Every structure is written in structure tokens, then in C-alpha cells.
Amino acid sequence: MMQKKFHVLALCSLALLAGCAKNGAVSTSQTPEQIVQQRATERWNLMIARDFDKVYEYTDTAYRLVNTPIDLDRKYGGKRYRVGVNWTKAEFISVECGTPDRCVTKFSVSSLVNVPPSFTNMEINNVPTEEVWLLQDGNWFYYMN
Helix, strand or coil: CHHHHHHHHHHHHHHHHHHHHHCCCCCCCCCHHHHHHHHHHHHHHHHHHCCHHHHHCCECHHHHHHCCHHHHHHHCCCCCCCCCEEEEEEEEEEEEEEECCEEEEEEEEEEEEEECCCCEEEEEEEEEEEEEEEEECCEEEECCC
16 A cells, blocks of 8 residues: 555656646756757747747746736837837857856847837847846746846
């Protein structure tokens, strides 16, 4: 009877771990650099799509403790506000992990910026952008400074 309970517990643990891996937890088959590159690229794709509710899920724990998705949307002039920056392209350049829990990514970002007073779009291309990513609770998050 005890052995049967152990097997059930072991199977439940494996199922839980498989679920975590499927939902974005750090996989041991990828290097931190590969994981950060993937998450940073996903985040930029969401920024381009202006899906700030999902971009919010990539922000670090401290940011999420004091801000809501609406705050993030407001910060970037999101869908609710129709002003601000419209990112058009983000090309990955590199990632360096100086410590086990901190990486820096570099992207080349292009955008259209609404410029007052007429709010016409000004094109800005290939701006080098660096971002800090932190390992928190088993996953990598963008540090909102």
C-alpha cells in the first residue's frame, strides 16, 4: 500500500514538472542565453503588436508588485491611448550573462514616433537597445528600471 502511494506521488510530481516546463519555466536543456534570447524576442514581438497585457507578464517581480498592466499600457502609450511609440522591428543582436541570475540583451529597434503638435509619425531606425533580464522564481524576466 505504501509503495502504491509513493508511485502515485512520483507520477504527480512528474506531471507537475512537465506542466511547469510547458508554461515557461526554465528548461535545463537550454542555456540561460538561449532562454533569455527567446523570452526577449517574444517580448519585443508583443511590444510591436502593442499587446501590453502580455508584455506585463515578462516584467520583473518588483515591477509587478507596484504596477498593473494598465500602468504599463499607459507608460508606452498603448492601445488605450493611441499615442507614443509604434515599434516596427526588433532584431536580436546578442545576449551576455555576466552572472547566473542576470543577462543583458542587445537589439536593434526601429519605430514610428508620434511627434506633436501634428502627431505625425517620425521614423527612427536601428536604434541599439540594451535590456537587463533577471532570473526570478525559476524564470527570466525583463527588469523595468
